[in-house]
Amino acid sequence: MDSQGSFPLGPSSLTEALYESVRKRIVNGEIAPGEKLTxxxxxxxxxxxxxTAKACLERLTALGLLRRSVHKTAVVPKLGEDEIRDLYFSRExxxxxxxxxxxxxxxxxxAAVRAQAAMKAAATDMAFESQVEADIAFHSALVAGVGSRRLSRMHEVILGEVHLTMGQFQAHRTTHPMNVAREHDDILKAIEAADPEAAQQRLTHHLDQAQDRLIGQLRREGGAVEEPSEEAPA
Amino acid sequence: MDSQGSFPLGPSSLTEALYESVRKRIVNGEIAPGEKLTxxxxxxxxxxxxxTAKACLERLTALGLLRRSVHKTAVVPKLGEDEIRDLYFSRExxxxxxxxxxxxxxxxxxAAVRAQAAMKAAATDMAFESQVEADIAFHSALVAGVGSRRLSRMHEVILGEVHLTMGQFQAHRTTHPMNVAREHDDILKAIEAADPEAAQQRLTHHLDQAQDRLIGQLRREGGAVEEPSEEAPA
DNA sequence: TCGTGAATACTTGCCTGACAATTCCACAGC
DNA sequence: GCTGTGGAATTGTCAGGCAAGTATTCACGA
Incomplete structure (x- = not known):
């Protein structure tokens, strides 16, 4: 793909690379919720x-991907029901x-069209994490398409927590990716038809469903998340 | 004053105090736009x-109150016309x-009612900075009243840049505080009447006016912001 | 046996000091 | 007048360390 200019520019500085790596491990669920990160x-x-590690943890804390109070060690948060509602309210x-x-x-x-294509491809045969990433890429592209730096920035933060929460339910998913893809298509059609009302309404429907699925899973698992999962990472 | 409990809780840690102080100096315009902060x-x-200073600058950069790229010194930004539009789009x-x-x-x-009262009080006889702060407190209270942590957090960041921009036009203001107060009242009335449409519409009108004032001032001054203002601060 | 309190270990907040890498600025050379 | 090279300024990152706060354990008494 990027044969000519090496665009992606792998994180320039050490701090950046470290941040990206830890962030990925958190949102993918490699670092379990409740786990302590000293x-x-x-x-x-x-x-x-x-x-350097301190700066990294501080950044992640600012983004809501870690929680910590003054002299206490940072932990990966596990969002409760009302936090998920709050998150989705902001997202909407x-x-x-x-x-x-x-x-x-x-x-x-x-970019949204491309992401949507990737989503459909991932729906059939790829890993759960790829599907989640395609889904997030789609919504991300949607917001980025507006061209507002600040809106995109806010959205990025929100999607971080969304990704985190979805990653934590990784094993127990009940979602049919094709349904999600269909809803995405509906939104795109409404945008293309220049119908803001319909687009908003379909988006709301889409997100409400996603929220309900998350809360449903949360309730089903209840407090049954006792698996410590203490595998040494590297 | 604080004889019993010392409520205000002067920022617990050094880092916090430092951050607050620098932040205040920036948004108040004490540190001029374009000025370098090493x-x-x-x-x-x-x-x-x-x-410690580094951490402080990083936090301010994350909030948009400073700009800096790798290996370069942080500067206080001066928002241009399209940045102001973007800011107000996000704010709306x-x-x-x-x-x-x-x-x-x-x-x-x-809290919004209280802030509105303070606003009216400040309109007649107090300094410009107090008026700006009362205005910001009003909008802040409005959003805080929703009770969404994440919405408030996003708003906080946005208001930081708004405050910064307003502070930079400190000397040349042309706003009549009483008009602003009236518009605030209109919004509150619509909320009380449980009329979301009207409330949104009045808010939009209010913010559009504020945006136009800022852009108007920006155009008037043009590039005429040559006063270096190099007074040593402390 | 069970709670309660104190001592200890762990972790973070902040500091000093230092070196490498990079950027900025000015000056010399063509 | 323009370009290139040098030094100064600034940031990125590290090492090591002390103080202060938090959590945990352990002994002791009821």
Missing amino acids: EVRIAGEYNVARP TVERAAVAALARRGVVPP | EVRIAGEYNVARP TVERAAVAALARRGVVPP
Whole structure:
């Protein structure tokens, strides 16, 4: 694909690379919710100095991917029911504004179309994590298509927590990827038809369903998340 | 004053206090836009170690109150016309969702009423900075009244940049505070009447006016912001 | 046996000091 | 006048360390 310019530019600095790696491990569920992340542990695992690890944990905390109070060690949060509701309320706020803006222009961002294609491809034969990533890429492209730096930034933060929560339910999913893909198509059609109302309404429906699925799983599992899962990572 | 409990809780940690202080200086315009903030300068002014100053600058950068790329020194940004538009687009997105949610419940957050009273008091005889702060407190209370942690957090970031931009036009303001207060009242009335549509529409009008004022001032001043203003601060 | 309190270990907050890598600025050379 | 090279300034990252706060354990008494 990127044969000419080496665009992606692998994270420039050490701090950046470290941040990306830890972030990925958290949202993928490799680091279980409730697990403690001390500065020295990160520093040891990656062979970096403690201040570097500290900065990394601070960034992740600011994004909501870790929780910690003053002198206590950071832990991966597990969102409860009302936190999921809050998260999805915020998510709807941002994404509704995005699809409305897109529909007013009547143009579908090309990146969203590509992401949607990837989603359908992943639906049949790929791993759960790939599906989640394709789904997130789709919504991300939708918001990015608006062209508002600040809206995208807010959305990025929100999607971080969404990704985290979805990753935590990894093993017990009950979602049919094709249904999700169909709903995505509906949203795109409404945007293309320059119908903001319909686009917003379909998006809301789509997100409400996703939220219900998450809360449903949460309730089903209840407090049954006792598996400590203490495998040493690296 | 604080004879019994010392409530305000002067920022617990050094880092926090430093952050608050620098932040205030930036949004108040004490540190002019375009001015460079090096780590050693902050460290020197406050007598803290460089890593501490570094963390402070990083936090402010994450909030958009400073700009910097790798290996370059942080500068206070001066928002251009399209950045102001982007900022206000994001702001409208968040605040419209907030007033709509409040109007659906039909209850006005008490804090918003208090902030509005303070605003009217400040309109007649107080300094410009107090008016700006009262205005921000009002909008802040509005969003906080919804009770969504994440919406409030997003709004906080946005208001930071709004405050910054307003502070930069400090000397040349042309706004009549009483008009602003009237518009605030209109919004509150719509919320109380449980009319989400009206509340959103009035909010949009209010914010559009604010945006136009800012852009108007920006155009008027043009590139005429040559006063270096190099007074030593402390 | 069970709680309660104190001592200990762990972890974070913040510091000093240092070196490498990078960027910025000015000056010399063509 | 423009370009290139040098030094100064600044940031990225590290090592090591002390103080302070938190959690945990263990002994002791009821």
